[in-house]
Amino acid sequence: MANLVVNGGRPLSGTIRPNGNKNAVLPMLCATLLTDAPVRLTNVPDITDVDKFLDYFRALGSAVSYDKAAQILEVRHPTALNADAIEQLPLRIRSAIMLLAPILLRHGRLRFDVDAKGCALGIREIDPHIAILRRFGAEQAAGDEIDLTLAGRPSAQAIWAEYASVTATETFLLIASMAEGTSVLTNAASEPHVQALCHMLVEMGATVEGIGTSRLSVTGAASLGGADRRVPDDHHEVATFLALGGVSGGRVTVESDILGEMPLILDQFAKLGLQFDVQPGAVTVTGWTRDVTPPLTAQMTPKIEAAPWPYFPADLLPQAIGVAVGCTGDVMFWNKVYEGAMGWSAELAKFGVRCHLSDPHRLIVFGGNRLKPAEVEAPYIIRVVVGLLIAAIQIPGQSRILNAGPVKRAHPNFAENLTRLGADITWEN
Template sequence: MDKFVVRGGNPLLGTIKVSGAKNSALPCMAAAILTEDEVILENIPQVRDIETERKLLASMGAEVELGYGRAQHRTRIRCAVLSDPVAKYEIVKTMRASSLVLGPLVARTGIARVAMPGGCAIGGRPIDLHIKGLEAMGATITQEHGYLEARTNRLKGARIVFDKITVTGTEDLLMAATLAEGETIFENCAREPEVTDLAAMLVAMGAKIEGAGTSTIRVQGVSKLHGARHRINPDRIEAGTFLIAGAITGGDLNVDGCEPAHLSALIYKLEQCGVRIDVGTDHIRVRSGGDLKAADISTEEYPGFPTDMQAQYMALATQAEGTTIVTENIFENRFMHVQELNRMGANITVQGRTATVQGKTPLQSAAVMCSDLRASASLVLAALVADGETILDRVYHMDRGYERLEEKLRGVGAQIRRMGDVFGKK
């Protein structure tokens, strides 16, 4: 099992490149189910979840080619025949995004059988909103032996009000509605850039969608979609992680190939912490502004502070003078990194959904355990400023969502290396 070994103390200097967004790429790959034609996706990140999605689509009968060489970030998908519309547990058990194939499968084939999803153990992400929406559109859904099965002759348009904002629920039902008969109106939709990115791809495939990126989305169903070429958005969470890496190390780091408009909430908080930020059209420069200062955060749905940046921000807070209050409003079990940060010398207490970080505390090297994707990133950030050599175990969590993180960080001066088999090595 791979480990990272990180020796702290180096400021990060230079330019670091942002990959495509995993959380955009996964629903866009699922959307290829909706057409018999070829779909080409560009700016696909080389991470484990993408390989899992490739296996999932291939197991259903799709032809999926992940690019290599100069085309290594491009994939071609053709779902001409979906001979086995089942998302098998052995494939999807490590990936939450498996639920995203439910809507497009039942819309295209009239039947879908999907294993209840896995992924990071950061709290409940109920699939009931997906089920309620599909039932409102005329699907019959049963659940047994860990699988959901949906059946319909053809989905029909409906008015659907989400009980709570859900990104995957919005994406899954949006895909289903493109082939439904009549108009579907969604209210209380997720507004994340990943939803907007998926909608842009669906429109390129011939879907009729209005309002993506707002709380109300209207879809006029069509009888058939065609192939398309689409470029995936840059990964705002990877970009945010790099911004914090530059800030926590007191470096001078240019985060290139990002979309600054997607990072407004984080940029605002970093500036409150005393970090110097220069924003360009597709890059952000982060520099030390002197001693870091505490600034509270409260996670919210987009455009609020992202839950996927909470753990990384907490690592930064350990190096800020004063008390930082971190409130987690999205997931109820997303403080698993706290224990590991405290083992490195942090002073963090948790009560319910609130963590209190007392800074500034010197961090020391330790052997630590990665518990989920973003918690893993927070431990890398802490290790970059810790005294001595930190060993991070179970970094396969990192490989699910960060493309060659250690190589990118090493390119801007971090002392980080991988022990074990390198993911993706041929």
């Protein structure tokens, strides 16, 4: 797997636009399977997960045209999918679980192995997805494999989810969009990428109410039409570019039309001393004091908590941790979404970082560290690679991040974009 070689201590400066949101484009691709009408997506990020989905579509007999340079994708699925290819799901990526509902609606049957893996963020269970499909009438055969059948058009259902799962909410949206009647999901996830799927399904002919809230009401259509949608910018990447610019001692401007999603995210990074100038359509990181904002309650440790949207996103905790290693004060990070997602923090000690993993969900990073360049190893977690890079880029000297390849699953041309901003960063095979 590829490594990243980072020569830190160089300020990043300039203007950049983020790529399309990986977590939005993949469910939007799944939604294309709900129709045999043409669908056009723009601002499509050039990432490996998209390529794997498109390979699967081609095997199904779909017509696919993807201009990576222009970030434009056009797809049209056949009325009858290639039955021999249906079970060749790209299960090495976790988002493939969202193909279940569209395939069942189109084909009526699907079998697959339950060992679907995408990253190392603890246990990613499929039970909520299967439970939703069964509530809508899918029948599961006995055996080690998942063997599902769906006879006819499903009927609307009212479901109260155990927790606000993004992908389970998307599974609900996909099957409810073609169910007869009005389905309701309480305790729905409301992340920007979930909202993007909602808006796409509305354009295709479903009725979705409560978009952006924890209660979704979906009135299905007997058939869905095409769509022409723009994949929203990635708010994770907006924050990443700003963090890298700030800790490097530079001044980076990120242009985007999603700044309405950024206030809480910017506020949390401001706790770590990053300074921002927000203008219509652009946000600039203007400096980094390294000071941690102390709480008014003197006995408390400053903290950043991650939980389902509209809380601070769990996928941005590694980036915030990468900033905190260079701060003067202590900070506690609390991941309320994934268990064991901060075990990688042991690698930070190689940079000279003093930190303490209190339990599988909480990490304390102590301030005033004497940082040094190091060779560190990333787990198979996209955002952790970025967090380690944010640490390395602020340290003068050469660092190496081993097994950094997963970053390509979410951030196209990542090293190249940073190089244009002045970073000294290269891939090493």
